Amino acid sequence: ASQSEEKDLVIIGGGVAGYVAAIKAGQEGMKVACIEKRGTLGGTCLNVGCIPSKSLLNNSHLYHQILHDTKHRGIEVGDVKLNLQQLMKAKETSVNGLTKGVEFLLKKNGVEYIKGTGSFQDEHTIKVELNDGGETSVTGKNILIATGSEVTPFPGLTIDEQTVISSTGAIALEKVPEKLVVIGGGIIGLEMASVWSRLGSKVTVVEYLDQIGGPGMDTEVAKGIQKILKKQGITFKTGTKVLSGEKTGDEVKVQTEAAKGGKEETLDADVVLVAIGRRPYTGGLGLENIGLEVDERGRVIIDSEYRTKIPHIRCVGDATFGPMLAHKAEEEAVAVVEYIKKGYGHVNYGCIPSVMYTFPEVAWVGQSEQDLKKADIPYRVGTFPFSANSRAKTNLDTEGFVKILADPETDRLLGIHIIGPNAGEMIAEGTLALEYGASSEDIARTCHAHPTLSEAFKEAAMATHAKAIHF
Ligand code: FAD
Ligand code: NAI
Secondary structure (H helix, E strand, O other): EEEOEEEEEEOOOOOOHHHHHHHHHHHHHEEEEEEEEEEEOOOOHHOOOHHHHHHHHHHHHHHHHHHHOOHHHHHOOOOOOHHHHHHHHHHHHHHHHHHHHHHHHHHHOOOEEEEEEEEEEOEEEEEEEEEOOEEEEEEEEEEEEEEOEEEEOOEEEOOOOOOOHHHHHHHOOOOEEEEEEEOOOOOOHHHHHHHHHHHHOEEEEEEEOOOOOOEEEOHHHHHHHHHHHHHHOOOOOOOEEEEEEEOOOEEEEEEEEEEOOOOOOEEEEEEEEEEOOOOEOOOOHHHHOOOEOOOOOEEEEOOOEEEOOOOEEEHHHHHOOOOHHEEEHHHHHHHHHHHHHHHHOOOHHHHHHHHOOOOOOEEEOOOOOOHHHHHHOEEEEEEHHHHHHHHHHHHHOOOOOOEEEEEOOOOOEEEEEEOOOOHHHHHHOOOOOOOOOOHHHHHHHOOOOOOOOOHHHHHHHHHHHHHOOOO
């Protein structure tokens, strides 16, 4: 075993949380080590999450559009064929480019990148089982746990990533399944249902709750996108609980029951995707060696400055509280380094956008109508449909709407919800407005270029504080 010099910061995990903290700390002149066991940097997001899934979503959309949405635009195409192997290669090109880019950035910022599995030996020492064999250890004045999350398994259905798959298998299938059953109609379920349905699978999504979209999606929006996805050919069974699954040979039988009890059904599938959520990952980290605890959902317990009960050991990203989103992990990574270096940092948890990359996209920031009702907060609603937006009409992509929720007294924005083409880009404007405490009138009085989709955002704001012009 060898031992390097003591670091100012040792980071366990090279995902978005870990690598961003490493770069930021390097920029701040700190001596940093980042330990990652995967063999590549970028964590779930770059390797098996955000990036590969968006590559498949983008290219499967293109394929589906060429097949079904060109003739009326005046484009006649010949023989269109799917080359799944090439589609996967394109995904790998994006992933490899980005993970190598992160490695370069760590080097550029003077971060020592240690390839191996880290665990606590004591409160300042991390033992590392090196990927290439052997062992080393590294000591740090500060330690950051950034070990991320893993798939929540479905009891009784062992994930083999061939027949019973998690999102990791869903981004790497070698052939298009004939029948795909998705357990869980959250964001992973719906994004992956979209990919494989576009490529030719008959997809059934089983969701326990009465609404799809996972936690946080506005109910009106969830209903709207469900209708659109249904038109695209996806079958939904909401209010339905998966009881069990049984694998026999190359097939899986999925037993379901109405969530409120009663009606049972068996669904046949050649592939089943388990997408019922993710859970923090702290396995093998040796938290017990230093007396650190996790809560009942496995989250590392921290205070508002990301400190565990051992103050120089902190935790950010999926391994602790809050939404499991890459940009949330990134914000926390910057803030935690600022806390360590300067004693202050900032993340506005009321202002973290969510985007679901279906077609059309769904995006939101701030509170939903059901949140506001539950908290007894009065609100005013303004909506504007893309069917009345000139750019959406030009593009012949008119599904969806923008919905703004504002305080009836002060007109201050409370929430913004969009279903529509490019909603994921448009939500940045809403996020900025919310962050700066804008009113709907502020947006309504801001000039937006014509013809753009973002005019729908301006018009929804007009509808919130007065009246839209074009609807
Ligand atoms: P992770 O990215 O999980 O990184 C943790 C890293 O720590 C891993 O690489 C792991 O190997 C390493 N590690 C763990 N233990 C040890 C150890 N003991 N020693 C060394 N290394 C260790 N979020 C979005 O915002 N937008 C999206 O579009 C999006 N799409 C997604 C799609 C899918 C299919 C999935 C699964 C997730 C998606 N997410 C998305 C969520 C996003 O990937 C996570 O929120 C994000 O990766 C969290 O970052 P993290 O650094 O906390 O954890
Ligand atoms: P999720 O929590 O979003 O959704 C899981 C869904 O499964 C819930 O709607 C739940 O009601 C349902 N469910 C649970 N048990 C069930 C059962 N027995 N039968 C039927 N339905 C059941 O989790 P998901 O989709 O797995 O995603 C995990 C995380 O990854 C999310 O927290 C999300 O933040 C992140 N992610 C983000 C993306 C993005 O930002 N675009 C894309 C993909 C993932």
